[in-house]
Amino acid sequence: MRKGRLKLVSVILALVVLVQPFSRMAVFISFKINQDYISRVLCENRDKPELSCHGQCVLMKKIKKLEEKEHNQDMQIIKQLNELIYTQITFDWSPVPLIIQSTDTRQYITDTPHMYSAYALSLFKPPRIS
Template sequence: MKVKFMVLLLIVVVVMQPLGRLWLFVSFKINQGYIAKELCENRNRPELECNGQCVFMKKIKQLDKQEHEHAPVQVKQLVEIVYVGNQFYWDPSIFLPLLKTGKYLITNSIHISSKQLLAVFKPPQAE
């Protein structure tokens, strides 16, 4: 139950972020009459025909400012330092005594027959 609630909450949060402007526009259109009569700065000058758009524009600017403040900081310049070591040292004198004595560093003491391999790894059969 908690997992479903958390999933729904995360979906709502992710979806609501880009829909902030849409929500602001819808709420403005629903309350435009009240905003034009009570909150508009130009309500005493009807010749401007503002109809509350000044309040709407202020809210849009405020929303832009909030989004800009919460935006992640972008890296202006990316500097990569790559060090490639091109030093290859091979000293055969280390391995020559081992090769002469027959003692190898890596030995294969496990013997697997071809029947065992074919029992596990089979090619696809044609139908």
């Protein structure tokens, strides 16, 4: 079941990636299929047969609209990348242990003489004899 979902997601992602480059071709194919209808009904120059437009004005408008849409998407992606680059935070992490000066007379075995960590001592207690 999980492999099936993974394949489905990968196919959907592949289609999404491949659809954008072929969008102009899809517009052109759609135009060629519907060219008779476009030239008779939608063409701006249908009343001027001497121009022999045959609906190409509609095709040019659709291609221009598609280019503007792609340009706007590209600009949004560039803007997001710029925001991503400029919001990068450098984090200088240097560990600072909690060290407290010892005031009691007990002896602790540590690698730092005369200092101990209160947190470590609260966690690790030696066994008691009762």
